[in-house]
Amino acid sequence: MNYTMLTDFYEITMANGYLECGMGDRIAYFDMYFRQAPDGAGFAIMAGVKQLIDYLSSLEFSKEDIEFLRSKNMFCEKFLDYLSDFKFECDVWAIPEGTPIFPNEPIVTVRGPIIQAQFVETMVLLTINHQSLIATKSNRIVRAANGIPVMEFGSRRAQGYDGAIYGARAAYIGGVAGTACTISDQMFGVPALGTMAHSWVQSFDTEYDAFKAYAKCYPDNCTLLVDTYNVLKSGIPNAIRVFDEVLKPMGIKKCGIRIDSGDITYLSKKARKMLDDAGWTEASVCASNSLDEYIIRDILLQGAKIDSFGVGERLITSKSEPVFGGVYKLVAVEHQGEIIPRIKISENVQKITNPYFKKVVRLYSNETGMAIADVLTTYDEVIDDALPYEIFDPQNTWKRKVITDFKAVELQVPIFKSGKLVYESPSLEEIKAYAEEELSLIWDEVKRFENPHTYYVDLSQKLWDIRYDLLKAYNA
Amino acid sequence: MNYTMLTDFYEITMANGYLECGMGDRIAYFDMYFRQAPDGAGFAIMAGVKQLIDYLSSLEFSKEDIEFLRSKNMFCEKFLDYLSDFKFECDVWAIPEGTPIFPNEPIVTVRGPIIQAQFVETMVLLTINHQSLIATKSNRIVRAANGIPVMEFGSRRAQGYDGAIYGARAAYIGGVAGTACTISDQMFGVPALGTMAHSWVQSFDTEYDAFKAYAKCYPDNCTLLVDTYNVLKSGIPNAIRVFDEVLKPMGIKKCGIRIDSGDITYLSKKARKMLDDAGWTEASVCASNSLDEYIIRDILLQGAKIDSFGVGERLITSKSEPVFGGVYKLVAVEHQGEIIPRIKISENVQKITNPYFKKVVRLYSNETGMAIADVLTTYDEVIDDALPYEIFDPQNTWKRKVITDFKAVELQVPIFKSGKLVYESPSLEEIKAYAEEELSLIWDEVKRFENPHTYYVDLSQKLWDIRYDLLKAYNA
Structure with a gap:
């Protein structure tokens, strides 16, 4: 079974639209993240990356697919030709399966021609949402x-x-x-x-x-x-x-x-x-x-x-909460080589996106080995764990804490580079063992069923500034 | 994708067990039914029969399947040979897709060698449970x-x-x-x-x-x-x-x-x-x-x-109730050509099964056209709608009502006869239209979201007697 056509129809209308208005090659960045773990939990567990790889590796439109789309009388021939010769060209990063993951951090990032990076949205979400729901x-x-x-x-x-x-x-x-x-x-x-x-x-x-x-x-x-x-x-x-x-x-x-x-x-x-x-x-x-x-x-x-x-x-079915609410949002576009952050505004401030091309860095205490906080940084920042590092609450910026004696680990790993698979999936046994190990580094307070402690997912100062400037500009 | 191996492992251990103790050919009857519609609703809608047919039509164990099972060191070679030459031989009846269905009535019935009729349990349930949940x-x-x-x-x-x-x-x-x-x-x-x-x-x-x-x-x-x-x-x-x-x-x-x-x-x-x-x-x-x-x-x-x-x-996901609780229960076995009813007892009286090989008959009022009640009868009973017919509540048998001027329609239709497909699935448009038509014959009181009226699903006197005799015998 090939799942190329398992996609929301609007991914196709948008793809055709991008091509028709000459924007198909524009480089865009999309993040998948979730806003809240199911069951009011303090965290979730990443799963489904292997199947996402299988999907992205087998993206292909058959003659029947093209004929079906042509029959809709909505798409231009240039676009149908493009699909006939479709070759996946995006970069993809993801947090490995079995990792404890937290709200608002990018668990999958896709960079590439917007016509492609947009198209894969449905299956990125469907695959990761389902398996992360059940693993959690x-x-x-x-x-x-x-x-x-x-x-x-x-x-x-x-x-x-x-x-x-x-x-x-x-x-x-x-x-x-x-x-x-x-x-x-x-x-x-x-x-x-x-x-x-x-x-x-x-x-x-x-x-x-x-x-x-x-x-x-x-x-x-x-x-x-x-x-x-x-x-x-x-x-x-x-x-x-x-x-x-x-x-x-x-x-x-x-x-x-x-x-x-x-x-x-x-x-x-x-x-x-x-x-x-x-x-x-x-x-x-x-x-x-x-x-x-x-x-x-x-x-x-x-x-x-x-x-x-x-x-x-x-x-x-994860009966008590059968939906993992992952979303897939445009966070940046490239223009003349420059990465331009993009934001989605909402009256509900929890729904405003974190813009820009980012990394997720987990800070572990050297003393206890336990995870202290995750920090979202811009793609080009490096947290030097030889030096003290100040984290702060992105909503209440006066809440600050200086971390010392820690190890900084980037969570996302490269999966595809220009459409080429560059990641070897661990075996299922390895993933299971890794999940158990990583979970042992999360404090029990975060793992509690009722009223779990909120784990810190902070923004670096640079990323916070980019976001704040965009919010100010939109509110001006 | 062939789903033959999408089965609970116990279906295979039981199948091997039936064969080993010489009971594989014993004819058994299984009913699929549900005890309660999701969301406290008054009814559900049947769906998934087409995919169930696809599954039953393509039951086949590949060489790799046989090798996999052999590697478990649990199954005898005679059984693995049987699976290699597997040919589906059961009779299957089902209520057509789009029909409003009610608790405790058999929506699928499978009759055949117990080794086969048992084996298909997982996929009968999975297929019908999922689609009926979402249709409902x-x-x-x-x-x-x-x-x-x-x-x-x-x-x-x-x-x-x-x-x-x-x-x-x-x-x-x-x-x-x-x-x-x-x-x-x-x-x-x-x-x-x-x-x-x-x-x-x-x-x-x-x-x-x-x-x-x-x-x-x-x-x-x-x-x-x-x-x-x-x-x-x-x-x-x-x-x-x-x-x-x-x-x-x-x-x-x-x-x-x-x-x-x-x-x-x-x-x-x-x-x-x-x-x-x-x-x-x-x-x-x-x-x-x-x-x-x-x-x-x-x-x-x-x-x-x-x-x-x-x-x-x-x-x-049918978020408010993501599970359709269909079950698949043995209701009879044949012995020397005679159909012997079988029952599953439970401390929870709602969970006691309705034994025997049955039919589901829906009674429609000739005056209004509306559905009045469903009656489960033995397979060989006929409700003559030219005569008055007395229905009664199987729990409170003093609650009785004589129905006159009605039309009696058997709901289950033959799908497979000795493993041969004898049913032509309607098109999806036909199913949708049929569902709308049949739903218009259900009183609004039954369709209410909150506290819907309980539609009658009664037993014929003959069936009620069979059940009561078994209950008395087990309690003796």
Whole structure:
């Protein structure tokens, strides 16, 4: 499937328009950023860069695409010729997948002929918005589970096939241990697992028969679903009976049960005791059933005895906030070699853009190793971390702080240079490990679910001045 | 892209298990149904059958798929051979796309060898859940707009590529007039349109220059985005100036403006007056910016002057309720030619399944033409609409009502017979028209957003008896 035509129609009308008025080659700079993390969180997690690369690498208009556009009677032949010979020529920078990201910082920057840099808007946003949404949500759920493995079980309730496939990938970046989605294992190596549905149990004459058949088939992977009829009166007793009859003679001690309905806290405690009393201390208890970070936190606080969680629809759709609000804004254009900042004004001051061609620099304390602040600078500034550096709140500029003994790291990395791929995507395992490492450098206060501390995302003095001058000029 | 491997891993472990214990050929019946419509609505709209057909028609395991499964060291060679030669053999019935559907009625039924009928669960649910969710949400928004056209603008915030592509398709079934998603026009004929982004305006030296260039390029499709700097002080005055200078000399009267931020009610009234005063009475006002059915209803009640709505993230993700909770449950198995009902018990009585091989019959009043009730019957019952028919509430069986002068229509249609496709999908335009027609036969009370009237979905006496006998037996 080629996604070149997966684009808002206005990207095409604008592209044709730029060409027709002789502006197609004008160099423009676009930033993707978001204004607020989902669920009122203090941060999000970057994901989707690999798929963005796949898209940008395969931009191509087929003959059928050109014919389709011609049939609209809106586009000039010169433009259709341009599309026929389309060759991606932009520079692209992005923050690597797995990085904690914060509001208002450019997570993707595209520089190139405006006809191209504009065109890719829809897919830049769609790709990064979706996977960052799910990686962020997954990480919240994983953190709530506090070390207990979480499995992604949501394919059947995902919003479309890619919602399931790439959702499982993003969830893995966010920290889940695996998925139920087989194709995501095959495509990306997200470990897939699963055992049985209620229908397995129902299809046999008795629950005991169903469990016994399963245990004989999969003695090494024997997790039995115990809530088809009655968890405590029938499910667990039948499971124990089958463990005793089938697994014990084989010397197998690892097995498990899954509870998919009812009061998980109560049932898991009862289940644990029943299994332990029967000598099955190594049998694990898996819980599923409309879980999310809030429910998991609650049931663990109440002492539920769970060894793994299966989380479905509330993860794969980020149900409590199913939109990652990334935007893609023009921040500068070039004129005779000079980079001219551009701004979008709004009555809502939070919606006014940060103009100009920028870098994102993360400052880490040398003492603690932890991230202190991010600073947006102009593309040509360098923060010398051998010297003290003063950061300030861009809204309340009297709030200032001098940082010393720190390390400054530029977050964006070059992905494409003049349309040529210059970045090698890490493996998914590497991304997952990197995410875990980087998250450990973010203070817990920022990671809190309720009222998280606001991490500093400041502007350099030079960038702040550029912005202020534009605002003054527009208000004059 | 072949989606055969887009399946929960447990579908495969169960399939292998059925084969290993000699039950693979056992005939089973599965129903897909939902327990509650999203947003507390009184009904939902069926969508996704065409894509379900595409999936079932292309079920095939490649050599790579078989190798991947073999590498798991969980599956027997006999099973892998079976998959290599997989041929879909099930019967499938479904309610046609565009039909209003209600909780607890089977919207898809699959009958066939359990190894197959079980396997397709994930994709049956994923496909129908996603598109029915968006068709249902789209229809709510379209109804709130009360005749004013709604455009689907959400691709950039969709949950993955298919979320955008099939979401636009489903939104069209639900009643939107078109989409911004170009590829959905190309693939399905959902009319795509769009004009400009803020970046178009920003990329020119002045807003006036930007508008003028656009008007010259697209005099027949000249909708100008007026909120880049200031709607009333700059956007609309510049738009009027450009309409006067470019369109008026060409004799063009149809044009428009789009407002994408600020108070839509206030701005649209002001805009209408400014346009009318300048003689541009045929200039339309389009509003976008985080709209949904509640906001649209509110701003129309306040007298906003809008000619079309662009609705993005809240439609394409069904933001207020992003999950359509369809389930797929075993309802019967065959044994020596006899159909044996199967039930799933739950402490939550709402979650107890309706067993047996069933039909869904909709009863329409001959007097008003309106839908009165749906009745689930056994597969071999016929409701003779020449005779009075007594319906009753399956929870409160003393609530009874005799229906006379009605027409009984079976809702499910055969889609596959022994794996062979026997259904011709209507065109998308036909589905959209059919949805509108069928919706006109549902009472407004059922369509209300808040506290909708509960439409009757009853069981025939025969079906009720089957269910009650099973419940008694399990509770004995």
